[in-house]
Amino acid sequence: MDTFAALGQGLFVALQPINLLFAFVGVMLGTAVGVLPGIGPALTVALLLPITFKLDPAGSLIMFAGIYYGGMYGGSTASILLNTPGESSSIVTALEGNKMARAGRGGPALATAAIGSFVAGTIATIGLALIAPTVVDIAISFGPEDYFALMVLAFTTVSAAFGSSVTRGLTSLFIGLSLGLIGIDLQSGQARLSFGVPDLLDGVEVTTLAVALFAIGETLSVCAAGSRAEEVIEPVKGSVFMNKEDWKRSWRPWLRGTVLGFPIGAMPAGGAEIPTFLSYALEKRLCKKQDEFGNGAIEGVAGPEAANNAAAAGVLVPLLTLGLPTSATAAIMLAGFQQYGLNPGPLLFTTNPDLVWGLIASLFIANGMLLILNLPLVGLWVRLLAIPRPWLYGGILVFATLGTLGANPSLVELGMLLVFGLLGYVLRRYDYPIAPVVVGLILGPLAEQQLRRALAISVGDPIVLFQSPIALTLYALSALALFGPLLFYLATGHRAPVGADED
Amino acid sequence: MSDQPSSSARSADRAGLFIALGLAVLALVVGWDAWRLASVNAHSAVGPAAFPTIIAAGLAILAVATAVEAIREGAIARPRDEAGPMVWVLAGLVGQIVLLPFLGFSIATGWLFAATARGFGRGPVWAHFLAGTVMCFIIYLIFAKGLQLSLPAGPLERLI
Numbered sequence: 003m004d005t006f007a008a009l010g011q012g013l014f015v016a017l018q019p020i021n022l023l024f025a026f027v028g029v030m031l032g033t034a035v036g037v038l039p040g041i042g043p044a045l046t047v048a049l050l051l052p053i054t055f056k057l058d059p060a061g062s063l064i065m066f067a068g069i070y071y072g073g074m075y076g077g078s079t080a081s082i083l084l085n086t087p088g089e090s091s092s093i094v095t096a097l098e099g100n101k102m103a104r105a106g107r108g109g110p111a112l113a114t115a116a117i118g119s120f121v122a123g124t125i126a127t128i129g130l131a132l133i134a135p136t137v138v139d140i141a142i143s144f145g146p147e148d149y150f151a152l153m154v155l156a157f158t159t160v161s162a163a164f165g166s167s168v169t170r171g172l173t174s175l176f177i178g179l180s181l182g183l184i185g186i187d188l189q190s191g192q193a194r195l196s197f198g199v200p201d202l203l204d205g206v207e208v209t210t211l212a213v214a215l216f217a218i219g220e221t222l223s224v225c226a227a228g229s230r231a232e233e234v235i236e237p238v239k240g241s242v243f244m245n246k247e248d249w250k251r252s253w254r255p256w257l258r259g260t261v262l263g264f265p266i267g268a269m270p271a272g273g274a275e276i277p278t279f280l281s282y283a284l285e286k287r288l289c290k291k292q293d294e295f296g297n298g299a300i301e302g303v304a305g306p307e308a309a310n311n312a313a314a315a316g317v318l319v320p321l322l323t324l325g326l327p328t329s330a331t332a333a334i335m336l337a338g339f340q341q342y343g344l345n346p347g348p349l350l351f352t353t354n355p356d357l358v359w360g361l362i363a364s365l366f367i368a369n370g371m372l373l374i375l376n377l378p379l380v381g382l383w384v385r386l387l388a389i390p391r392p393w394l395y396g397g398i399l400v401f402a403t404l405g406t407l408g409a410n411p412s413l414v415e416l417g418m419l420l421v422f423g424l425l426g427y428v429l430r431r432y433d434y435p436i437a438p439v440v441v442g443l444i445l446g447p448l449a450e451q452q453l454r455r456a457l458a459i460s461v462g463d464p465i466v467l468f469q470s471p472i473a474l475t476l477y478a479l480s481a482l483a484l485f486g487p488l489l490f491y492l493a494t495g496h497r498a499p500v501g502a503d504e505d
Numbered sequence: 506m507s508d509q510p511s512s513s514a515r516s517a518d519r520a521g522l523f524i525a526l527g528l529a530v531l532a533l534v535v536g537w538d539a540w541r542l543a544s545v546n547a548h549s550a551v552g553p554a555a556f557p558t559i560i561a562a563g564l565a566i567l568a569v570a571t572a573v574e575a576i577r578e579g580a581i582a583r584p585r586d587e588a589g590p591m592v593w594v595l596a597g598l599v600g601q602i603v604l605l606p607f608l609g610f611s612i613a614t615g616w617l618f619a620a621t622a623r624g625f626g627r628g629p630v631w632a633h634f635l636a637g638t639v640m641c642f643i644i645y646l647i648f649a650k651g652l653q654l655s656l657p658a659g660p661l662e663r664l665i
Contacts, residue, residue, distance in 0.1 A: 053652060169570045173528065176567055179560050180535055187553040192545055194553060195538050218598070225594055225624045226586035392627030396618040396637065399594070403601060403614060404644060408654040416602050423598070431586065432520055450556040457551045 009131050012359025015060065016367055024061040025364050028068020029371050035069070036076020037383045039084065041398060043073030044330040044440070045216040048209045049401055051338055052409035059342040060357045064364040066335055067318075071123060071368045073331075074314050075376055078115040078307050079383050082108060083236050092310065094278040098295070098302030103236035105298050110244045112380055114252045114300055115307040117244075120373040121253075122260040122308035126315035127365045129264050130322075134351070134362070137323040141348040146455035147466055151473035151480075153449040156270050156326050158480040161438050168484060170434045177425075178442020181206045182450075189454060201414035208337040208444050210406055212330065214419045215436050217402035219426020221395045226427070252304040255285050259308030267316020270326055281309035315365065322346050322358060325448070330437040333444045520583075521575025528568035536561035593624030609659015610649075611642040 015021060035046045047066050054062040077092035082099035095115065102111040144152070161171030184195045185205030196202035244252065262284070263277040285305040286295050295302060320326040325347035327333035339346050344354060351358055376383075406419050429436060453467075460466035468474060539557035597620025604613035615638030622633045638661070645662055648654045656662075 053648070053654065056653070167574075169567065169574055172563075173524075173567050173571065176528075176560060176563050177531070180531060180564065183535065183538075183557050183560065187542075190545070190553040192542055192553045194542065194557065195535065221621065222591055222594055223586075225590035225621075226588075227584070228587040228590060390627065392622035392625035395625055396621040396633070399597065399621050400614055400618050400637070400641060400644070403598075403617065404648065404656075407610070407656055408648065411655050411657055413602055413605065416598075416605070420595075420598050420602070427591075428524075431583070432524060446556075446560075453556065454551045457555075462551060 005131060005135055008135075008355060008359045009363060011356065012361070012363035013366075015356050015360030016064065016364035020058075021061055021064050021360065021364065022367065024065040025068045025368050026371060028065035029072040029075075029368050029375065031065075032069035032072020032074075033076040033079075033372070033376065033379075033383065034072075034386060036073035036078075037080050037386050038076075038389070038394065039080060039387075041220075042077075042216065042331075043070050044212060044334055045402075046073065047331060047334045047338065048212040048216070049405040051209045051334070051341060052405055054338075055341060055409075059344065060360050062342075063335075063338060063357065063361050064368075066338055067361055067365055068368045068371075070314060070331055070335070071311070071365065072372060074123075074311050075116065075119055075372050076383065078119070078303075078310075079112060079376075079380070080387065082111045082115065082303070083384060084387055092278075092307075093275070094282045094306040095303055095310070097282065098299050100236065101296070101298035102300065102303065107298060107300075108236055110248050110300065111298075111303050113244045113377060114248060114304045116373060116376045118252065118256040118259065118304045118308040119311040120369055121256045122263060122310075122312040123315060123369040123372075124366065125257075125260050126264040126267075126312035127362065127369065129268075130315050130319055130365070131362050133268065133319055134323050137319060138348040138351050141324055144348075144472065145470060146452045146459070147470055148472045148476070150449060150452040150456055150467065151470075151476035152270060152324060152326060153445055153452065155476045155480045155483070156320075156328055156441070156445060157438075157449075159270060159483045160328060160441050161435075162483045162486070171438055174429065174434050174436070175438040175442045178439035179446040181211065181439070182443045182446030188451075199414070201412060205447075206418065206443060207409060207415070208334060208440065209409055210415060210418055211422050211443055212334055212440050213402045213405055214422030215426035215429070215439060216330075217398050218419060218423025219430055219436070221399060222423060222427040223430045224391075224395065226431075248300055251300050255281070255301045255305035256308040258284060258288075259305040259310075260312040263309035263312030263314075264316045267313030267328075268319040269316075270320050270324070270328060277309040277313045278306040281305040318362075318365075322350070322361075323348060325350075327441060327444065330440045333437075333440045336444055516580050518575040518578060518580050520581075521571055521578075525568045525572035525575060528564050528571060532561050532564035532568055535564060590624040590626070593620050597621050597624070605657050605659075607659065609662045610645050610656040611638050611661045612659060613657075614641040614644075615639075 016025070031046060032043060035041045036043065046069050050066070050069070054065070078095050078099070081092040081096035082103050099111045099115065102108060157175055161175045162168050180195075182205075184202055186193050186203050193203055259277070259281045262281050266277045266280075282302055282305065285299075285301040289295055289299055289301050291299065317329050317332050320328055321332045321336060323346075325336065325345060327336045336346060344350060344357070403416060403419065406415055409415070426436065429439070456466055457464065468477070535557050539554045539561055542552065542554035542557065545552070597617040600620060601613045601617040604616060615634050618637030618640070619630045619633035622628075623630050627633070642661060645656055646665070649656045649658075649662075
């Protein structure tokens with residue numbers, strides 16, 4: 003089969019010593035930032051983008067993928083030992099995991115999270131390798147109107163999935179879309195929303211916006227919370243190894259979590275949160291020891307952690323095959339591709355097969371490295387948790403401004419960092435999700451391009467948008483994503499479960 | 506920032522109304538820009554104004570929806586945020602922008618570090634300023650010399 007030949011070639015790329023080094027640096031950095039409260043994988047990749055500009059594209063993308071996977075592992079450590087999830091897809095892990103740690107079973111909780119993540123990550127990466135060529139074959143026949151419909155679907159699902167209400171999600175999205183308008187319109191050469199400021203003609207940098215929203219906004223909201231957010235680190239007592247019963251109770255939740263996580267992550271709906279919530283609910287229902295749930299049941303850690311990592315691999319399917327980011331981290335990885343003049347999408351598989359398959363193969367390697375490194379190094383990660391918060395956040399702001407200055411040494415850029423940081427604080431304060439802002443900024447211009455291309459072919463007749471069956475199906479799905487929660491409410495009288503914000 | 510949890514549950518959520526106002530203003534700005542662009546002669550079937558018009562309309566609808574939600578759901582009690590620490594962090598960021606052109610990366614960013622630490626309740630400011638400046642000088646050496654990143658230099662950076 004072609005896929006395996008391509009994957010073998012990719013493995014050859016990924017196994018080159020320099021790329022192994024990049025993968026190693028990526029997983030170490032990713033785990034470290036995943037553990038630290040306040041910085042997630044999206045922020046780390048955003049900070050590293052300007053620094054890696056001069057490096058080899060394949061190497062840096064392999065490193066970014068390592069950060070992405072490592073961040074997922076690290077997030078679970080913070081959730082279990084600190085009860086403050088490093089990123090939102092670990093929120094559910096904290097429910098049972100922290101209870102286990104308090105009961106002196108932190109070791110097995112970390113172990114089932116790590117091994118479950120490995121199992122799920124490996125299966126889901128195989129899924130990614132198998133499914134990607136098929137999606138590419140379908141996507142090649144997409145016209146601009148289909149791409150536009152696909153982006154509308156991504157917009158609606160990202161807004162509906164993140165945050166506490168659809169209105170709030172859409173508001174975040176439209177703020178992002180408005181920011182995406184700033185700068186020179188490439189087709190007509192007209193400056194839009196730049197108010198005569200020359201620095202705005204190039205548009206808003208994705209990295210500046212992401213760093214501001216995640217680093218500055220988070221710092222402001224944590225310091226404003228003051229003593230409200232005191233934290234207790236649970237020491238890891240006893241063995242980190244799982245006993246026979248732990249294994250017996252863990253392997254089914256791992257597989258069920260994978261089955262839930264990968265397809266949901268791979269849909270243009272995206273996000274790793276929803277599958278973790280679903281997995282938790284499922285394990286709670288299936289668990290034989292009902293009274294243990296809520297007091298530290300290992301199934302409640304194993305399932306959601308597997309779902310989390312499987313979804314993380316799933317998110318790479320629309321990113322690599324369609325160029326469609328469905329999470330904040332994926333949006334910034336897309337910016338990473340663009341920095342090297344590469345456009346993820348069906349064509350990338352024919353123009354740069356070595357890079358794409360090298361990246362996919364490196365995911366297997368990153369996963370293996372994480373399994374080997376994580377448990378022995380747990381003491382090191384715990385020490386990271388103990389960094390005093392004044393120094394931690396001081397350091398985060400130093401690196402945030404360093405990354406921004408490195409990309410563009412201008413005071414206007416720093417000013418934008420400050421303004422968007424305040425925006426990030428306001429969004430957090432009033433429960434508006436962050437990810438749709440970033441996705442709106444990066445996908446808005448792409449959606450406009452496809453819309454205008456479609457309308458140019460039809461000489462301005464908007465009917466063309468609604469003629470293709472693919473586009474119509476995608477619009478139907480968008481409507482379902484938008485009004486689904488409302489229908490759910492009307493039908494059952496309960497509010498639909500919605501995911502939390504991704505970091 | 507400016508919301509007091511109201512005692513009567515029926516009064517509107519003031520923060521929500523402010524956000525609705527902000528969205529309405531943003532809709533007007535984007536819409537005005539689109540109107541300006543629409544008068545420019547476009548060569549293609551769809552000009553640069555089409556997409557901004559859609560976004561402006563969306564923002565206007567969201568402004569109304571946010572206002573309706575704020576009135577219908579009433580005031581939401583939110584935990585109080587402390588202004589003092591935020592002022593320190595913001596002073597750090599603004600100070601860095603002001604100092605950067607004159608004193609260079611290390612000193613300006615050292616101030617940012619000290620002010621942030623102070624915002625999180627860790628003093629004294631001068632000790633953190635010194636430590637931060639030394640740390641940022643090392644960062645400057647690594648990134649500006651090692652990775653050839655162009656960072657603003659000041660008196661300290663010119664010593665090397």
